[in-house]
Amino acid sequence: MVLGFWLDQPVWLIFAALASLFGAAIGLIRLVAACGVSRGFVASLGGVVAPFFGAVSVLLALLTGFVANDAWERQRQAVRAVQAERDGAVAVYDLSLATVSDMAAIRAHLAAYLDAVVGEEWERMQDGETSPRAAAALGRLLQDAAAPRVSVEAGLAAHRALLDTVLRLRGARGDRLALAQHASDQSKWLTLLVLAFLTLVALALVHLDRPRAQMTAMTVFAAAMISTLGLIALHERPFDGPRPVGAAPLKAALTLVAERAEAQAR
Numbered sequence: 001m002v003l004g005f006w007l008d009q010p011v012w013l014i015f016a017a018l019a020s021l022f023g024a025a026i027g028l029i030r031l032v033a034a035c036g037v038s039r040g041f042v043a044s045l046g047g048v049v050a051p052f053f054g055a056v057s058v059l060l061a062l063l064t065g066f067v068a069n070d071a072w073e074r075q076r077q078a079v080r081a082v083q084a085e086r087d088g089a090v091a092v093y094d095l096s097l098a099t100v101s102d103m104a105a106i107r108a109h110l111a112a113y114l115d116a117v118v119g120e121e122w123e124r125m126q127d128g129e130t131s132p133r134a135a136a137a138l139g140r141l142l143q144d145a146a147a148p149r150v151s152v153e154a155g156l157a158a159h160r161a162l163l164d165t166v167l168r169l170r171g172a173r174g175d176r177l178a179l180a181q182h183a184s185d186q187s188k189w190l191t192l193l194v195l196a197f198l199t200l201v202a203l204a205l206v207h208l209d210r211p212r213a214q215m216t217a218m219t220v221f222a223a224a225m226i227s228t229l230g231l232i233a234l235h236e237r238p239f240d241g242p243r244p245v246g247a248a249p250l251k252a253a254l255t256l257v258a259e260r261a262e263a264q265a266r
Contacts, residue, residue, distance in 0.1 A: 002186070003184050003186045007241055011234065011242045015226060018225075018230055021193070025200055030204075030215070033204060033214075056199045057199050057202070060196060064228060066188075067232055070188075071233075071236045075235045075238045078238035078239060081172050082176060082249050085172035089110060089250070092110055092169060093107060093257050095158065099153070099162075102153075103150075106162075109141035112137040113141055114250060114257060116134035117131065117250055118250050118251050120134065121134045128180065141169075142167075142170065145162050145163050176239075180240070182237075196229075
């Protein structure tokens with residue numbers, strides 16, 4: 001829930017929240033190191049060698065790479081799904097024109113589907129929902145494309161190509177909705193932050209006898225983590241995050257279908 005609230009914020013606020021969190025962590029570590037109550041105990045921890053820092057940082061690097069790859073892969077899948085949906089819609093329209101039979105109903109259902117996706121479903125996806133109107137239009141499109149009369153009127157090869165294309169269109173929509181409804185895993189982000197805090201502690205222990213070097217090392221590390229985690233967060237949710245994948249390809253397909261229908265009407 002906290003992760004979802006954070007990812008719903010503007011880009012600058014996502015980075016600002018990370019900066020505040022790491023700043024508070026650095027302040028807490030310095031407070032514990034300088035506080036009179038804990039100073040003696042902290043001083044007794046001196047002598048930790050630099051290679052100790054690498055043991056924690058390697059774990060952090062591995063997990064960060066895993067989370068980054070997961071986020072970017074979902075972003076790529078989202079782009080491919082939208083593009084495949086667009087290509088499928090255009091292919092269905094072109095196939096309906098290439099046959100000698102009258103497929104005006106198929107083109108009408110296709111236009112209704114694209115209009116429902118662009119005008120209704122895209123907004124509902126941000127809440128993990130779908131559009132009943134889009135589902136109904138796609139169902140009617142599939143029913144008309146699967147009708148036996150199409151084989152008689154257009155030929156078996158054209159019917160098979162049309163039906164396969166409609167099925168690919170439905171599959172692309174399913175992939176898009178599955179990615180939109182994917183819930184972000186809060187445990188991996190919590191683990192990342194815990195490892196980042198432990199890395200800060202490791203840096204503080206390595207530079208325990210040099211406060212200025214300690215602050216410099218922790219600040220540089222925090223800046224690197226803020227930049228990295230912020231960029232990963234921008235791609236964590238491909239359809240409703242700070243940098244969402246847009247509906248431009250489907251809008252272009254809808255415009256193309258409308259323009260060709262208008263040209264045919266003339």
